[in-house]
Amino acid sequence: MIESILPFLNQVYRIVFVLIPVLVSVAMIVWFDRRVWGLVQKRRGPNVVGPFGLFQTLADALKYFLKEIIVPASANKIIFILAPIITMTLALIAWAVIPMSENFVLADINVGILYIFAISSLGVYGIIMGGWASNSKYPFLGAIRSAAQMVSYEVSIGIIIINVLLCVGSLNLKDIVLAQTQVWFVLPLFPMFVIFFISALAETNRPPFDLPEAEAELVAGYQTEYSGMMYAMFWLGEYANILLMCALGSILFLGGWLPLFDIAPFNLIPSPIWMVLKILFLFFLFAMIKAIVPRYRYDQLMRLGWKIFLPFSLLYVVLTASFLVYFDLLPKGKI
Amino acid sequence: MITHAIFFYFFSIIAIFSALMVITSRSTINSVFFLILDFISVGCLFIMIGAEFLGMILLIVYVGAVAVLFLFVVMMLNVSDQKQSWFMGKKSTHIPAGLLFSVLIFLELLVVVGGWKYKDNLMSSSTLNLNSEYSNTHEIGNVMYTEYFLYFQISGIILLLSMIGAILLTYSKRENLKRQSYIDQISREKLTAVELKEVPFEKGVKVDD
Known part of the structure; x- marks a missing residue:
């Protein structure tokens, strides 16, 4: 009996071992974000609760716990409550396939990149459901905007991923990282890295593309009617998604857990730390962009996605494929 | 093996239940959500038989894009008063056409399943050389x-x-629509942006062309 239940317990332990760090780092990353934002604007940011204000997010979360959850009278109750749950669940389950080092991964599946892509394309449902179920005009407008925005930018992210996959020849995230042992893909595919980064900003509804919650026009977009713990879950899911996009960017372009140079001081640092450093670097860029770039107009956002990013990344697919075929560099070895 | 069976029945029961709910649920929004649930559970069944690529593509294309557009359309229409009334005994003109199409699809499925079930060499007779x-x-x-x-x-x-x-x-x-031209905006120069005009007395000038 014990023997049959032990693998199951082991699995649960491993899942908890991935989830807890993600949740804790989400709390830390919110603090980091606000801190960077503050410093850019010559403020101090949160610096009171705990050392350097590190526990500010925990204090906020505690506050959300104690607040009342209000469900509007004319809302569709089931969908209204489901929406934040779906957002947070989807943001967390995608972490199952992210490899932190060569052996440190929860599920090493063959179609890892497709799994992440599928999960992130489901993320739009939390927003649409929340916006529609609130039965109020600002959330609904925010949800419509966000659905159009996320679907549009997913297309260009998909094509960027095709670029990387052409150079790798496998859908497995581990193989994608190991293919970058010689050179990180950020060098040969630099334009794609830039477009991926901007599309990730739009995909996670970060400024300058935070139109679904543009407070000047839509109060708080799809979150307007949410309060208490349900609002906090939206917010947790959002930041977990941002971290996921940073992790995806570092796996696709910055060589995942691989060290900067494979020589003495660099390769002594353990690989998960490299991965965390790369995620933090990308998140730092996210935070800086939030602080320094003004919000886009909606038609400009759509134009950027469909008329610039999509044709350009398609052109780059053709270029990459022709280059690989001409110089006979297409990956053939491992299937 | 028993776990496999449990998961198979779990997903297939959800798939059949939600497929039924798509056509019987009272509000159109709930139908779309059940359709999404159906897609997801069929995707899980694909993954269970080892076709993980098909399962993921089903999730990405149908759940991630097509169903979002469905939801979009259904939410934009004011559907709160368009309850699906055929189930409640009211007369509907769509039933004969729907029945015709469903019988056709059922026959097609019968042909496909029959061919697959009773012709053992269907797989081997194909000319594809598949490597397992x-x-x-x-x-x-x-x-x-x-x-x-x-x-x-x-x-x-x-x-x-x-x-x-x-x-x-x-x-x-549409005619007379003012559009933003990015090229024009960027290529404005200091010399042409500001213009000094001689204004005739009591006549004025027309600035906007």
Whole structure:
């Protein structure tokens, strides 16, 4: 009996071992974000609760716990409550396939990149459901905007991923990282890295593309009617998604857990730390962009996605494929 | 094996239940959500038989894009008063046509399943050389881009045509519309941006052209 239940317990332990760090780092990353934002604007940011204000997010979360959850009278109750749950669940389950080092991964599946892509394309449902179920005009407008925005930018992210996959020849995230042992893909595919980064900003509804919650026009977009713990879950899911996009960017372009140079001081640092450093670097860029770039107009956002990013990344697919075929560099070895 | 069976029945019961709920639920929004649940559980069934590529593509294309557009349309229409009333005994004109199509689809399914079930050499009689060592993603790519390359391209052209058709159908050219031209905006120069005009007395000038 014990023997049959032990693998199951082991699995649960491993899942908890991935989830807890993600949740804790989400709390830390919110603090980091606000801190960077503050410093850019010559403020101090949160610096009171705990050392350097590190526990500010925990204090906020505690506050959300104690607040009342209000469900509007004319809302569709089931969908209204489901929406934040779906957002947070989807943001967390995608972490199952992210490899932190060569052996440190929860599920090493063959179609890892497709799994992440599928999960992130489901993320739009939390927003649409929340916006529609609130039965109020600002959330609904925010949800419509966000659905159009996320679907549009997913297309260009998909094509960027095709670029990387052409150079790798496998859908497995581990193989994608190991293919970058010689050179990180950020060098040969630099334009794609830039477009991926901007599309990730739009995909996670970060400024300058935070139109679904543009407070000047839509109060708080799809979150307007949410309060208490349900609002906090939206917010947790959002930041977990941002971290996921940073992790995806570092796996696709910055060589995942691989060290900067494979020589003495660099390769002594353990690989998960490299991965965390790369995620933090990308998140730092996210935070800086939030602080320094003004919000886009909606038609400009759509134009950027469909008329610039999509044709350009398609052109780059053709270029990459022709280059690989001409110089006979297409990956053939491992299937 | 028993776990496999448990998961199979779990997902297939959800799939059948939600497929039924799609056509019987009272509000259209709930129908769309059940349709999404149906897609997800069928995707899980695909993954369970080892076709993980198909399952993921089903999730990405149908759940991630097509169903979002469904939801979009259903939410934009004011559907709160358009309850699906055929189930409640009211007369509807859609039933004969729907029955005809469902009988047709059922017959087609019978033919396909019958051919697959009672002709053992159907798989072996095909000319494809499948290698079971490769993952099915590689095999699908291999077959699609060699054996069925022409069909693949034809289906792509059909999709392109239907896309152009859809755009043409909804496109209406409007006159007197002020559009932003980014090139014009960026290429403005200091010399041409400001202009000094001689204004005739009591006549004025027309600035906006």
